[in-house]
């Protein structure tokens with residue numbers, strides 16, 4: 776009998792859904808303790824899906840998964856003003872190559888800024904969850 780990989784995945788997922796978390800694992804979004812809950816399921820507090828299988832750990836709080844996005848913030852603080860400065864210097868007299876260079880630099884700065892904001896939000900959420908997990912471990 777040949778079992779296709781999707782079939783095997785479905786069987787193992789179904790199997791894991793029936794298993795129970797024997798140790799404390801915490802929801803990655805709200806920090807709720809999922810101990811005694813299904814290995815794969817939805818957080819009973821915030822409703823987010825999670826998978827606590829050891830090789831997956833999706834939606835599960837992991838203490839060092841999100842670090843402060845210092846490099847992204849620095850990159851934004853350098854590239855964005857530099858790009859704008861190059862563009863302003865290339866306007867009169869008009870210098871096509873400097874305009875292109877300035878636009879690319881400013882664009883990189885904007886993209887770094889977007890990444891920095893996204894990672895900063897993840898970092899702030901991880902800190903919040905971390906405090907909740909710490910409080911619960913003290914009890």
Ligand SMILES: [Zn+2]
Nearest residue numbers: 802805818821
């Ligand atoms: Zn949750």
